[in-house]
Amino acid sequence: MNQNETVVQLKGITKRFPGLVANDSIDFELKKGQIHALLGENGAGKSTLMNILFGLYQPDEGEIWINGKQTVISGASKAIELGIGMVHQHFKLVQPFTVAENIVLGEEPQKGLTIDYKLANRKVKEISEQYGLKVDPQVRIQDITVGMQQRVEILKTLYRGADIVIFDEPTAVLTVQEIEELLEIIRGLAAEGKSIIIITHKLKEVMALADAVTVIRRGKVVATVDDMADATEEKLAGLMVGRDVSFKVEKQQSNPGDVVLDVRDLTMNGDQGKKVLNGMTFQIRAGEILGIAGVDGNGQSELIYGITGMRKTHGGTVTLNGNDITHLTPREISKSGVGHIPEDRHKHGLVLDFSLSENMILGTYFDERYGRHGFLDFKMMDKTAQELVTEFDVRSSGISTHARALSGGNQQKAIIARELHKNPDLLIAVQPTRGLDIGAIEFVHKRLVEARNQGKAILLISFELDELYALSDRIAVMFEGRLTGEVDAHERDDAKLGLLMTGSGKREG
Amino acid sequence: MEMIKKIFNKSSLLVPLVSILLGLLVGALAMLAGGYDPLLAYGSLFKRVFGSSYHMGETIRAITPLIFTGLAVAFAFRTGLFNIGVEGQFIMGMTGATLIGVLLDLPWYLHGPLAILTGALFGGLWAGLVGYLKAKRGVNEVISSIMLNWTALYLANYIVTKFLLEPGQQKSRNVHESALMSIDWLVQLMDKARMHWGTFVALACVLVFYILLWRTKQGYELRAVGHNPDAALYAGMNVNRTIVKSMFISGVFAGLGGVFEILGVFGNQTVLAASVGYGFDGIAVALLGGNTPIGVLLGAVLFGGLSYGSNGMSFGAGVPSEIVRIVIGSVIFFVAAHGIVKFILKPLKLKRSDKSKEAA
Structure with a gap:
């Protein structure tokens, strides 16, 4: 087989929805063993195009060529037959089933009238070892992490014999470490001769991973880059948004005023009696942004619930502008000057x-x-x-x-x-740019800095280190319900941050 | 005028209309299978409804409780609650009105209103209990309200037999004249059909329903909780209190329905062998009406009309009146499974767009 062989070719694909042309005569070409990124803002038409390739939509115009033959992909089953697999952004797994049961679902190996679970387990193990995707076939989906669940989704496509794997925004739900691992997995798949399409709007991943990029804007291909040496993040961002984008957030040195939020020894008991907040103490002054870094699930949400009064705290105080707001109702707290951009909009x-x-x-x-x-x-x-x-x-x-x-x-x-x-005097922003595209992120960041310049105190919780460093005046690290330390927001030191985030750093404050 | 156009242009009206037609069709098929003449049957149904002033009046009488119960179901639904207990709240409303109507003897300007208020309150509290259990104890409102239906039925029967019984009969003593809500001149006008003020109260409730939900801050809160309780909580609303409130108001609508059955129609309360059924029909009415006030009104007119007219069907065409339950059941089915209706409509729509393409 020739390495330059084209496995997927889309010619002039057009798909119209009422009132909008989602895909406007799009050409796209995927070569064997290639990792091809499909880059574009939310709503640019990436997912529509891939849904057409996976047989979920029928194009209004255009041709689909798979392995050199023109085809009509009438449905997902036809796509699977052609060796196309898709890892959806929202996983389609049966939670109480085991990993192996999920993978073989619909194509179970049979023994008489029953399912041959032994064979299923063995097959899953084989595939997972072949591609370096370590999972235990016998654990239940509900007991494994999101990253693991995604591996199960990938294995599902491989089990069905996919040679072309489409990833729809695969990193949106993953932690930093999981993203690294996923990128390794995808590289491994490509090395094994699988052809990969990855839908994304994250430039870092494109730069780290892709062999080629097709940029889509408003349903049209605006550029195809075959040689990644030509690409830079700025250039791709410009193509994607249609204008120059600055990654730097314009920000002057902060000029902190009086203490606005004063949290002292805040504790909260979880459902199992374990402390989910274990003595949080910090202050935010007017006109500064305090970023809180940390791995998801270390009490960030509970901290917000505690401050905003949505859950009862069991010790410590929250003071806003010198007034104790610890045990007020959410409405009273909101009225006393707290604005809140919640994590899940x-x-x-x-x-x-x-x-x-x-x-x-x-x-x-x-x-x-x-x-x-x-x-x-x-x-x-x-x-x-x-x-x-x-x-x-x-x-x-x-x-x-x-x-x-x-x-x-x-x-x-x-x-x-x-x-x-x-x-508000205090603005709480939790993951304010989650799932947003570059243009919107730029806007949100600008507004947050503006609010800070107007003298508001801002508590920023984010899992994106770039965002924390771009916005924060101070960065504190949270681990298991307490702060494990503070790092310099102006000199980035990921190693130190990583240690603090996993609790192995020296305890301060 | 624009408003009316907007309402009628909406496909939200198309689905119920087509569902009704399909429902009638299914009913016709059932009649054909049974060897009856569907045209004659439907003819006699309409003749019964519109045939004489007495029957028209009685049709309105049959429609009235359905407006109340339909509103009750729809109101709770707008707050994200499924009030299956309208039946029980209806019965509690009846009982409250009967208690005051029989036991007290007051001047008319006090007696009637007091009986109405008591009945409404009984219904409201009965539903409020469901709301309280949900808000404070997390009890699913469907379960508790179904169970309270039976509790209400037997409690009402107990109250009637223990305190209000007409000696030698399975019903309560008659409500005092001073509490009755019938409209005498209209009764005369409609050839002795049982016309009462409840119909006008029901129409007023349609308006109250709209104003309360869409014009007041209270309604804003109720709808916010209904659509998204999490966001409501984030916005500082007291979600639990809102749930209790919503159930209470829903129960008041249901209770009023029961009140007027006693004060406007029967004048006494029988010992019930089984539930009255208005509450359950209310679910269908709300569903058909898309949980909007006007929709509920139209739904009640349809269901009330069909049910009342069904007697005429058995009279005029020998068709068992239960056939109408098939029609009603199918209409509900098609409204609920509106995907089917849209599927049936699809070829029609396609043809139309083809034509417009050709024209262009």
Whole structure:
């Protein structure tokens, strides 16, 4: 077999949805053993294209050639037959089943009328060893980490004989270490002769991994890069967004004022009686951003719940501008000057079936401004919403649009607009750019720094080290419900940070 | 005018309409299979409903409780709660009204209103209990409200037999004249059909339902909790209290339905052998009406009309009136499985777009 053999060729693929052309005569070519990145912002049409290749959509125009033969991919089963596998962003696994059961699901080896579990386990073990994907076939999905679950998804495609594997935003749900491991796995697959397509909007991964890149913007291919020596992050970002992008967040030296938030010895007991917060102590002053680094699940969410009053704390105090807010209700805390950009904007930040204008007053609707005597003043609501939408450039077809219809970036803009409109003294931002594309990330970062410059205290929790270093004035590290130390936010030292994040650093503060 | 256009343009209206047609079709097939003439049957059904002023009045009488129970189900649903207990709350409403109506003797301007309020309160508290159990103890409202249906049934029967029984009969003593809610001149006008103020209260409740949910801050809270309790909590709303409130209001609607059955229609309460069924029909009405106030009103008109007209069907065409339950059941089925309706509509839509393409 020739290494330069083309395994997938898409010619002039066009897919229209009501009111939008998702793919506009796209050409795409994947060579054998290649790792080809499909790069583009959210909504650019990457996923649509791959869903066409995987048989989930039918193109309106264009041709699909697999291994040199023109084909119609009528459904996922046809795609699998052709040796195409897809690892979806949201895993499709049966939680109470074991790893092996999930992998063989639908193609179980049979022994008489029953499933031959021994053979299934052995086969899974074989494949996992062949490709260096270590998993225990006999554990249940619900007991393994997200990273492991993803390996199971990859094994599923390999078990079905996939030679072409599509990864849809594979790193979105992974931790830093898991991402490293995944990149290794993908490289390994390519080395074994598998051809890989990876859908992503993360430039770092593209640079680290890809042999070729196709950049899509608004349904059209804007560039195909075959030689990665020609590519730089800046250049790709520019192609993706359609204008120059600066990765540097413009930021002056901070000028901290009085202490706004003072957390002392905050403890919280978890469900099993274990302390999920174990004596958190820190302060944030007006006009500074405190970043909190740490591996997910070390009490970050609980810290936020504790400060905002959504869960009971069991010891310690939270003081805002000198007033004790430890045991107030969430509304009282919010009213005393706390804004909150929650981690999960769909679950906590918005009511998706409410209009934009209804969402804009979610935390302030009880205010007299929005109507007296228990009635809502729609004029006032709409006026506020219109102002915020304009100021924060929330793009939608109008303020009566349901929040559900907005893109992730615009939803996040709406939340930030709402929270800043409350004019809080303390702004809590948890993973404020999760799942956003470059343009939106740039916007969010700019707004956060602006808020800080206006003298707000900002508590930033993020799992993206780049983001923490770009924004924070100070970075504290959290491990098992307490702070294990503080690092210099101006001189990046990942090694030291890594030690603190795993609890092996020296204890300070 | 724009408003009306908007409402009728929506596909949300198309699905129920097609479902009704399909439901009637299924009913017709069932009749054909049984050797009956569906056209004659449906003809006599409509004749019964519109045939005379008495029957028209009685149809309205049959529709009224369905408006109340439909609103009750829809209201809870808007807050994300499935109130299966409307039946029990309806019965509690009946019982509250009967208690006041029979035991007290007050001037009319006090007696009627007090009986109505008590019945509404009984219904509200009965549902509020479900809300409380859910909010404070995490008990699923479907389970507790179903169980409370039976509790309500036997509690009502106990109260009637123990305190209110008309000697020698399986029903309560009659409610005092001063508490009755019938509209005498309208009764005369409609040829002795049992017309009562409850119908107007029901229509007022349709309006209250709308204003409360979409015009007030309370309603904003209720809807926010219904759509996304997590976000409501983040916004500082007291989700548990909202759940109790919503159930209470839902129960008040249901209770009012029961109240007017006693004060407006029967004048006494029988010892019930089984549930009255209005609560369960309310679920269907709410579903058909898409949980909107106007939708509930239209749904109640349809269901009430069909049920009442079904007697005419057996009278005029010899078709057992249970056939109408098949029609109603199929309509619910098609509304619930609207995918099927859309599937049936698809070829029609395609043809239309083909034509417009050709035109272009």
